Each structure stands twice: as structure tokens, then as C-alpha cells.
Amino acid sequence: MRRASTAVRAETVRAVNRLTSRWAGTLGTEGGVLSAAGVWPLLAFLADGAEGPAREELEDALGIRADRAAEAARGLLGALGAMRGSAAAIGLWTRPGLELRERWVKGLPEATLGRFTGDAAADRAALDAWAGERTGGLIPTMPVSVDERTRLVLAAAQSVRTRWLQPFAHDALTPRSGPWAGRELDGLWRSTSLLDRVGVAGTDSGPLTVLKVLGDTGVDVHLLLGEEEMEPGAVLRAGIDVLSGAARAVPGDLLPLGEPGPGVTVRNARSYGRAPELTVTTSPFSLTAEHDLLRSAELFGLGSATDDRHGHFPGISDAPLAISEARQSALARFDAKGFEAASVSVMGAVAGGAALPPPYRVRRVDVRFDRPFGFLTVHRTSRLVLTAGWVAEPVDHVFEEWDDTEEFEEDAA
CATH class of the missing domain: 3.30.497.10 (Antithrombin, subunit I, domain 2)
Known part of the structure; x- marks a missing residue:
């Protein structure tokens, strides 16, 4: 209709x-x-x-x-x-x-x-x-x-x-801690200069990191990461509180240096450009x-x-x-x-060879969703939540076997 x-x-x-x-x-x-x-x-x-x-x-x-x-x-x-x-x-x-x-x-x-x-x-x-x-x-x-x-x-x-306004690139993901630690996983990665795509909110259940992934139809997906001990329901409810304005998220450009929220690291780093950087690593599901x-x-x-x-x-x-x-x-x-x-x-x-050091110092925000996390599918204009969910299990990375025989035969030919 x-x-x-x-x-x-x-x-x-x-x-x-x-x-x-x-x-x-x-x-x-x-x-x-x-x-x-x-x-x-x-x-x-x-x-x-x-x-x-x-x-x-x-x-x-x-x-x-x-x-x-x-x-x-x-x-x-x-x-x-x-x-x-x-x-x-x-x-x-x-x-x-x-x-x-x-x-x-x-x-x-x-x-x-x-x-x-x-x-x-x-x-x-x-x-x-x-x-x-x-x-x-x-x-x-x-x-x-x-x-x-x-x-x-x-x-x-x-x-x-x-479809994402800015697609992700495929990358391997190896969590260093948490329930997925030590596993070789399929990962997604991208970088942007728009630091306000991520924010950290203080909620009744604890600090919450919210990343907005914008789609081309006016529908976005909000990825939600709480403290490791937060229950899935608490993380999702907190995400809806942020969406409604009941809890306020501090955007990435205003976050303090250090680790101001779950999965978030903020630091000053050398760069070849003047623009700040937000790098995102997450898991497909x-x-x-x-x-x-x-x-x-x-x-x-x-x-x-x-x-x-x-x-x-x-x-x-x-x-x-x-x-x-x-x-x-x-x-x-x-x-x-x-x-x-x-x-x-x-x-x-009923990357390339050795180069001159980057001339600029910029704010760099890294956010990693490398342990169980929640998501909300949100209509951008009305803020209506279309779906909600919890990602408990990631996708394991599949390594392709190297076929030495085939390469040798090609070289011989």
C-alpha cells in the first residue's frame, strides 16, 4: 500500500x-x-x-x-x-x-x-x-x-x-577481550570525518554507545553497545531512551580523550589531512x-x-x-x-612504502562492536522503531585454502 x-x-x-x-x-x-x-x-x-x-x-x-x-x-x-x-x-x-x-x-x-x-x-x-x-x-x-x-x-x-550511504569494507575482526575474544571473525570497517555519527549516553542502566549507520531510504540502523554486564533488554531500552530524548548522547566531537564509553577510544593522532576521523569496526549479522x-x-x-x-x-x-x-x-x-x-x-x-610523517594532529575516535551488541532500525524522520534485536553470535571468518598445485601448473604453462 x-x-x-x-x-x-x-x-x-x-x-x-x-x-x-x-x-x-x-x-x-x-x-x-x-x-x-x-x-x-x-x-x-x-x-x-x-x-x-x-x-x-x-x-x-x-x-x-x-x-x-x-x-x-x-x-x-x-x-x-x-x-x-x-x-x-x-x-x-x-x-x-x-x-x-x-x-x-x-x-x-x-x-x-x-x-x-x-x-x-x-x-x-x-x-x-x-x-x-x-x-x-x-x-x-x-x-x-x-x-x-x-x-x-x-x-x-x-x-x-x-543501502548504506557509505558502505563498509570487509576486514578480519579479532576481539581482544569479551565473549568473542580470540576468535577470527568476519568484520566490517569504515572511516568518516563525521564524528557526530557516534555518541555516548548516560542512561539509567549505565553508559551506552550509539552509532548511527545511515541508509539511503531514510531508514537508519542504530548499533548499541553497553557495558559488558548490561542485559540485552537493558541495552535496547536504553537505546530507545536515547532515541526519544529521555537520555542524552554526547556526540563524538565533544567526548573527552581516553575511553569515554563502551567500545570507544578518543585520542589525538597524526594525519595527512585536517579532518577528524571516526573509524568503525563491527560484525555483520x-x-x-x-x-x-x-x-x-x-x-x-x-x-x-x-x-x-x-x-x-x-x-x-x-x-x-x-x-x-x-x-x-x-x-x-x-x-x-x-x-x-x-x-x-x-x-x-481459535598502505605503501615509508613516507614523511603526517603533518597534522586531529581528533580520532575509534569505536568497536566486537562483543554482543544491540540494534534498532529507525525511521529517521519520525523516530519510529521498525525492528529491534540483539547480536549474540558473530560470523566466523572463513580462510580460503591456498592451492599450490594450481599456481605451479599456471606458472609452468
């Missing part, structure tokens, strides 16, 4: 980022990726049709009143779909015989509407095809099971792709995750809504409905040239 503007209300951004922060707090040290921006619209449309305790719990999870939730979700989906390199879609499938409120269905923006056939294989294929098509093949299967009890499936797909949202049902406002002894959504249908499944599949990839991420969320009811 495309819109003329990427504008999204500040209230909606705060609400989605609040859910991101709360959900990120549940991530463990094993790493993973999540997208509250993919789940929030589904919760909003459910809240629009809910009554009783289910409505109240959904309102609390959303951070916005239920009577405004559907409108906010439509605005969010429109903004996501209008961002360059981004896509968003809603799908709704129902069992034949289930009649839905026309007002509620019309409130789903440009939704794919489908009916289950009763043929399990055909229905599974249709759902998977929708997920793959709407995420450009990044998420090839719909994370939901459909059986004879399933009456309704409501799904949201979201994807984003961006590729993450996938499968989330069962009902394991944290209260976090998503789905506690009461799962009680199948009662119906909770009279605004959706006269037929009593309860949530039987709530899941998300998510993916994120970061490499030398760019970044891509996607999610499908579902609610189921």
Missing part, C-alpha cells in the same frame, strides 16, 4: 516504541530480532472490536485508547507502506459461515480478504504465498497453524530494505526469530482475550471469538552494503 506521505502521529510513534521497549526487555542473551511495529496494528484492530476486560488489556498494551486505535493503525500502516524501501500489508482469512461486521472489515486498509477452503494443504499454501509475496521472499511461511477450529486469521506483513506472543500474553494485552469460554470481540462478529494463537516470524540482515528486515505477525482466533 502506498501513501503520499510518511507522516505518522507522534502519539503513535510513542505507543509503538513503548511496546518495543517492553518487548525488548524480554530478550535473553541468546539474541534475536523482533518488530513491535508489525504486531501493534493487529492489537489495535482487535481492540477496535473488543469489549470488556479484553478491550481494557489491549488498551494498556497499545498505550492508546481503543476508540482511536484502528485509526492510528491505519495511519501507521500507511506510513510504513509509503517509506522508500518499505512495505506493509494486512491480510484476513475466515472460515465459511463466519459473518463479520462490515464496519470493522472496511476499517482494515487495503486488506487481502480470503476464505479457508477446508483443504489444509491448499489453505497452508495460500497463507505461505501471501507471507512470501508481501515480504519479498524474506519470510516464506506464515507462522500460524490452521485447523477445523480456526475461525479467523488476521496477519500483518512488514519489510524494509536500505543475520538473525531470524520465531515468537509465541501468548507466552507473554499480558505484555500484548491478550490475557483475557485467550479465554475461549467467552467471546471478546462483538465489534468484529456476532459469533463468539477468542484468540488461540499470536505469533511473529522476524528476520534482520546487516552487511557491508545495507540492511534488510521483515516480519509477519499473526493473530489466530
Whole structure:
């Protein structure tokens, strides 16, 4: 779906980022990726049709009143779909015989509407095809099971792709300390004169280093490094605090000499040019995750809504409905040239030789992400967090074997 503007209300951004922060707090040290921006619209449309305790719990999870939730979700989906390199879609499938409120269905923006056939294989294929098509093949299967009890499936797909304004170069990475110490890893490296791309913030959880990697579609990735003992959830929440302005980051050009933040070294160094230097070393990553949202049902406002002894959504249908499944599949990839991420969320009811010494002394800031770190994918204008994640495992460097025989044969020829 495309819109003329990427504008999204500040209230909606705060609400989605609040859910991101709360959900990120549940991530463990094993790493993973999540997208509250993919789940929030589904919760909003459910809240629009809910009554009783289910409505109240959904309102609390959303951070916005239920009577405004559907409108906010439509605005969010429109903004996501209008961002360059981004896509968003809603799908709704129902069992034949289930009649839905026309007002509620019309409130789903440009939704794919489908009916289950009763043929399990055909229905599974249709759902998977929708997920793959709407995420450009990044998420090839719909994370939901459909059986004879399933009456309704409501799904949201979201994807984003961006290329770095300044690509990285490949380099080997050998951490000197921390959990990755002594390993030969694939690394990424680049240098710039823009010191304000990195900053160090004092947060409630401790000091946090934030590096902004700018994309060409107005979507950036913020790499986050806390002290080694900081939990993943604390690092990600601190990153969102910096994004919202609740915590202030001191930019690289104002940092004191020494080691003013995690992974950061500031010094004066000789240079052949007058410009300051920021050098970045990090690790590429590729993450996938499968989330069962009902394991944290209260976090998503789905506690009461799962009680199948009662119906909770009279605004959706006269037929009593309860949530039987709530899941998300998510993916994120970061490499030398760019970044891509996607999610499908579902609610189921039911150098040279010697030279002269450099003539200038300049400020040089070095930042290394060579131990577990977090990241946020951020829409630059609205500051909406699209995905969040934790990189627990790096990519090992693969050394190519030298083929002496082949070289000898070429020389002999």
C-alpha cells in the first residue's frame, strides 16, 4: 500500500516504541530480532472490536485508547507502506459461515480478504504465498497453524530494505577481550570525518554507545553497545531512551580523550589531512526469530482475550471469538552494503612504502562492536522503531585454502 506521505502521529510513534521497549526487555542473551511495529496494528484492530476486560488489556498494551486505535493503525500502516524501501500489508482469512461486521472489515486498509477452503494443504499454501509475496521472499511461511477450529486469521506483513550511504569494507575482526575474544571473525570497517555519527549516553542502566549507520531510504540502523554486564533488554531500552530524548548522547566531537564509553577510544593522532576521523569496526549479522506472543500474553494485552469460554470481540462478529494463537516470524540482515528486515505477525482466533610523517594532529575516535551488541532500525524522520534485536553470535571468518598445485601448473604453462 502506498501513501503520499510518511507522516505518522507522534502519539503513535510513542505507543509503538513503548511496546518495543517492553518487548525488548524480554530478550535473553541468546539474541534475536523482533518488530513491535508489525504486531501493534493487529492489537489495535482487535481492540477496535473488543469489549470488556479484553478491550481494557489491549488498551494498556497499545498505550492508546481503543476508540482511536484502528485509526492510528491505519495511519501507521500507511506510513510504513509509503517509506522508500518499505512495505506493509494486512491480510484476513475466515472460515465459511463466519459473518463479520462490515464496519470493522472496511476499517482494515487495503486488506487481502480470503476464505479457508477446508483443504489444509491448499489453505497452508495460500497463507505461505501471501507471507512470501508481501515480504519479498524474506519470510516464506506464515507462522500460524490452521485447523477445523480456526475461525479467523488476521496477519500483518512488514519489510524494509536500505543501502548504506557509505558502505563498509570487509576486514578480519579479532576481539581482544569479551565473549568473542580470540576468535577470527568476519568484520566490517569504515572511516568518516563525521564524528557526530557516534555518541555516548548516560542512561539509567549505565553508559551506552550509539552509532548511527545511515541508509539511503531514510531508514537508519542504530548499533548499541553497553557495558559488558548490561542485559540485552537493558541495552535496547536504553537505546530507545536515547532515541526519544529521555537520555542524552554526547556526540563524538565533544567526548573527552581516553575511553569515554563502551567500545570507544578518543585520542589525538597524526594525519595527512585536517579532518577528524571516526573509524568503525563491527560484525555483520543475520538473525531470524520465531515468537509465541501468548507466552507473554499480558505484555500484548491478550490475557483475557485467550479465554475461549467467552467471546471478546462483538465489534468484529456476532459469533463468539477468542484468540488461540499470536505469533511473529522476524528476520534482520546487516552487511557491508545495507540492511534488510521483515516480519509477519499473526493473530489466530481459535598502505605503501615509508613516507614523511603526517603533518597534522586531529581528533580520532575509534569505536568497536566486537562483543554482543544491540540494534534498532529507525525511521529517521519520525523516530519510529521498525525492528529491534540483539547480536549474540558473530560470523566466523572463513580462510580460503591456498592451492599450490594450481599456481605451479599456471606458472609452468
